[in-house]
Structure formats: structure tokens, C-alpha cells
Amino acid sequence: MSGSGEPVGPPREIVVTVNGRRYHEAAPDRILLSDFLRHRLGLTGTHVGCEHGVCGSCTVHLDGAAARACLLLAVQADGAEVHTVESLASGDRMHPLQEAFREHFALQCGFCTPGILMATLDFLTHNPTPTRTEIAEMLSGQLCRCTGYAPIIDAIAAAAQAGAE
């Protein structure tokens, strides 16, 4: 496979609903959804770490399912509904999962937090009462270099328990 390196084609008109708001934007074929969210829409809560699907910082919801925004092209989100970490809090009121993270000191630098929150919310819809081992396995896809994960597991377990009650 040998790409010519020449710019290929004009940007494509896409319509994407992000956090309930519809955007009509022109997106070049090669722009990643993560960069589109950050640089075109100014939604910088979605963090960009490894850009090859390993670190999980850019996790968003695409049509309700958690997905790596760095492994999606913006043009693939045409017609889709995307939710980012900005959709969680309402005004000054944090989402219960965010509240649990604060309560349990489940972040230090906070770089990984948006991705972990978005991954966890999808995880809990499929497994509302996970064991600590199941939480740890889910977190294998979300890199945190500060906390050592223990407080993150505490926060998720507490949020799950609160949600189940």
C-alpha cells in the first residue's frame, strides 16, 4: 500500500449530534473524531493520549456504546449521536459517578478521568453490580499513571452500589 501523499478530495459535510446539540460541519476524511471534538467543536474534555486505542483517554459514547474516539474518523460519526464527558454534569451538579470519583480521590492529574468515566458508564449499564475483579478487567483498557487504580475501583464499586440501591 503506497499512499500518494496528495491531499485527497474536499472536506465532507457531516451532521453529528454531540451532547444533544446538532452540528453541521465540514470534515476532511482523515480527521479523527477525537480531534474533531476538540479542535472543531471545542469540546476539550475528551483527552487525547496514545492515539492508537491503548490508553482509553479519548473514550466517548457513539450511539450509546463506549468507543475510542481516536479509532474513529469524524466522517464515521455522520448521522450518529455522540456523548462526551461534558454531557455528564448538569450545571454545577456533578453526575453521581463523578461525585463518587471526588469522594474516593479517584483522580490525581485527571488526564485519564474523562475516558474512565465514559467507559465505566457503559460498563455499568451491562454489569450494574460488578465485582472488583470485573472492574479491574474493564480498567485494563484505561490507563491511569497516578492513582494505582485502587481508589478508582473504590469509586466505581461505590457508584455501582449506590446505583443498585
Place this chain on the structure above:
Amino acid sequence: MKPPPFRYVRPADLGEALVVLATHGDEAKVLAGGCSLVPMLNMRLARPEVLVDVNGLDGLAEVHAGDGTVTTGAMLRQSVLERSPQLRGALPLAAACAPHIGHFVTRNRGTVGGSLAHADARGELPLVLLTLGGSVLAQSQRGQRAIAAEDLFVYHFTSALEPDELLTEVRWPVAGPGWGYGFAEMAQRHGDYALAMAACALRRHDGAVAEVRLGLGAVADRPLLAADAAGALVGHDLDGPAGDVAVTEAARLAAAVARPFDDLHASVAYRRHLVGVLSERVIRQAWLAAGEGA
């Protein structure tokens, strides 16, 4: 870490997708879940002229139960394979490997057909399809053909698919009466590429092994069947002392057939050791499971 330029094509139907593939040949690359291809684009390891996005095509994620076979569309997401009660019941080996494929989030996008076409020698799904003796359907403008798993995986990252062919269906042999399955892998962290993995499909009859297939993954340039190892098990009651001898011998033969490589993470000797340990584990799992069904 951004994709190089390419032309993005989103065909409206299968026919159009096949036209695009026929037109561009090996300058085109099919975009399924993007879990392997997009990292390769971002790291500039792949520079296709044309990306053919098959995510919008209808009918490529359906499940059909047939006689002794379940057919899944190539675009079935790995998370569905993991969670669907119907598929868990019919394809216990595939369901058992599913939690090991990448991570929770990547399985939402990653597809069954994408994993098979990618033909990563460390992939769980290639190993499972090979162990079950399944096949895939490849379609092109020239027609369609079934490719047996044994012929599909040619080399690490190389399948038998021609550049104009699209993998559209996967045909999985269904768990029948008396069959049991086992799957095990060793990775440094959950979700990492396996250092070694093994899968077993075993049929018990009259208290002994009647049929068995043992597959090995991540220890050669493609998934392997350990036929001699399987042969050492046939006719034995694995619960007795003679069974222990047979399982030990099978594990030894499996380790002998592996052709692992050496890298930063593990030596050849360690990987070969793992093949023996994991083989024994999956044979035992499959024997127990086959006993429960009998």
C-alpha cells in the same frame, strides 16, 4: 499520530462495496471496527489510497442458526459475541475467548470478521475458528467462495483473502451433545496480546475422548492445530491414571509443535512452557464441560 491522506468511501450496499474493491485492488483497505486498522493508519504503518467503510452496510451483522452451524455476519461486534445469550449457548468457545479480545471498550467496535481478516497470529478469534473447524464466506465481483479456517490464516497479518474479496460471513460449527470446550491464554495484563493461548474442543463418548481438536495461538506465524497432541487423547478416560499420562503426553506434543518467537516480553523456552501448561488446562476444561453435557 494522524492518519495519512486517503479517500474515504462509504458504499451504500454490498454490491457497491465489491465494485470499489474490484476497482482499487490492493490500494483499498476495508474499514470494519477500526481497532487494528486505525492504529496502523495513525502510526503510518498502513497508507491505503482508499478506505472502504463497511459499517453502514445492511445485513452484515445478522445471526442465523442452521443445521450444526451458526452463521454470523462479518460485522457482528465482539461485544455481541460476548454478551448474547443465544451465541453464548451455541458458541461457548467463541464466548469464552471474547473477554480476552482487546478491552471492554474496543469490543464494542471490534468485529468478528475484522479480526479474522486481519489474521493476527495472536488473535483469539482466528484460534477459535480454527479449533472449531469453521469457515468464512468471501464475496467479490467474481463470485463467492467458502474458505476453511485451516486455509484462511496464511501468515502473521496475512489471510487468504484476495484484494477484491470481502469477508461477509463466518460459519461456526455449533456445540453438539457430548462436546465440551476450553480456552486459556497468558498475557502480561488483561487485554494485552497473549504470550501464548490454547483452545480445545472435545467430544466425550462412553466415558472416553471420542474426538478432540487442540488449537494453539500466538506461538507461531499463524494459529496452529496440534493434531498429534489431540491424537494422544483419543480413546482415553481423562479421569483415570492413564488419562493423566495421556494429558501430559498431549501437552508435551503440543509444546513440540509450537514455533514461538523470542522478544522483550518472553523467551522461546518460556512460551513453549506456557503452551504445555495452557494445553493441559484447556484439555481439562473441555473434558469437564463435555462430561456436564453428557
